[in-house]
Amino acid sequence: MSHEEDALSALQLLAAMYPLDGELVLGDSAAAALAACEAGDEPVLSSPLELVVRIPIDDDAGPDVTRRVELTVSLLLDAPVKISVRQPPFLSRGAYADLAAALPIAPEHESASDTVMTAIETVRATASTLAVTEEPADPVPDVVVDDGALERVWFWFPSLSTREKRRDLVEYAATYRLTGFVLAGKPGLLCLEGGGKAVDRYMAAIKSESWGDIPSYQKKLVSSLPELTAQVTERLRRALLSSERKFKVMSEITHLIPQHGQYNHRGDMGEVKRLMEEWGVGDDFGAAVMNTS
Incomplete structure (x- = not known):
């Protein structure tokens, strides 16, 4: 089979x-x-x-x-x-x-x-x-969490390769009711859909827990090249209606993109652009990564 x-x-x-x-x-x-x-x-x-x-x-x-x-x-x-x-x-x-x-x-x-x-x-x-x-001895009442207004937020990494940190970016999302994708490589990309406040709490947890092995004065993402460090930046934050949400789950999509370069870590941005357009987020991708509007 x-x-x-x-x-x-x-x-x-x-x-x-x-x-x-x-x-x-x-x-x-x-x-x-x-x-x-x-x-x-x-x-x-x-x-x-x-x-x-x-x-x-x-x-x-x-x-x-x-x-x-x-x-x-x-x-x-x-x-x-x-x-x-x-x-x-x-x-x-x-x-x-x-x-x-x-x-x-x-x-x-x-x-x-x-x-x-x-x-x-x-x-x-x-x-x-x-x-x-x-299980606690006494029932604990449900806590209503204010996730904020629905948004789609894009983060850009000059380099993203560490497997454990990529896994955390995916797995932490469920706790904050977020969906979207992670694309590793040089550059790397993180797209999140969910409450704007939840996105902020998610990133705070990622920086304090997943990136806890990095000095607090230098919260940077370390790539597979020891001499290369780079700061993650938020590139775009757009308000959404519920009907405009495009992602049902949080996943890594690196395996969908052809890679090239000396270390086979540079994604084919043309293929990324095509995939984003297919998923209905091409305009956002252009504004966040390709500097178009």
Whole structure:
């Protein structure tokens, strides 16, 4: 079975397992592929099938109080499936680290369906155990957080390559209810959609926690070249209507862009521009990166 057939099979399995509203959040490519399959057509696959599985961990609880863990799944068309888990609000960062560490490493040549099913069962069991150990003695009332008005914000990195920091940029987003993408390389790009105040809190957490190993007087992103340091800058902040939101999940898109240069870390900006236009954010990309308006 080819990677494409394997990815489609896993997508159809998950859609059958999680048919209820809100259980499965599909990215644009996954939604289009699933719609084509349901219509009996041959799906046109040009990018990974991105989706989020919202796994319930309280099987005996009512629907209104069910706690869920969100599993981000990227069904690649030319490589094995990529899976990561988002931090749920009911787990501390330490417990979340244990949950993320519990994700199994897929055996070579295992099908995407088997890999995803194993990850789901592992996450459900581990999260359930961790949640019990962290339950407070008395119920804690829900705290209403003011995320601010909906915005799309673009950040520019002269260089972004450190794998751990790229992973944090993706994984921290769920805590702040943000979506968008990370593009590594030279330059690097971060696009976020969500509440403007939430974006600010997210960046503050990234700088204080993810970048905590960098001196406080020099909060810079260190690239793979030891002699090169560069300051991240906010390039564009645009107010949005809910209908103008373009991204359903937070993901890294570096693998979608051809790379070149001595260290194979310079993305093809023409291809990035084409992808941004395809996703409906070409004007913002031009204003933020290409200095057009």
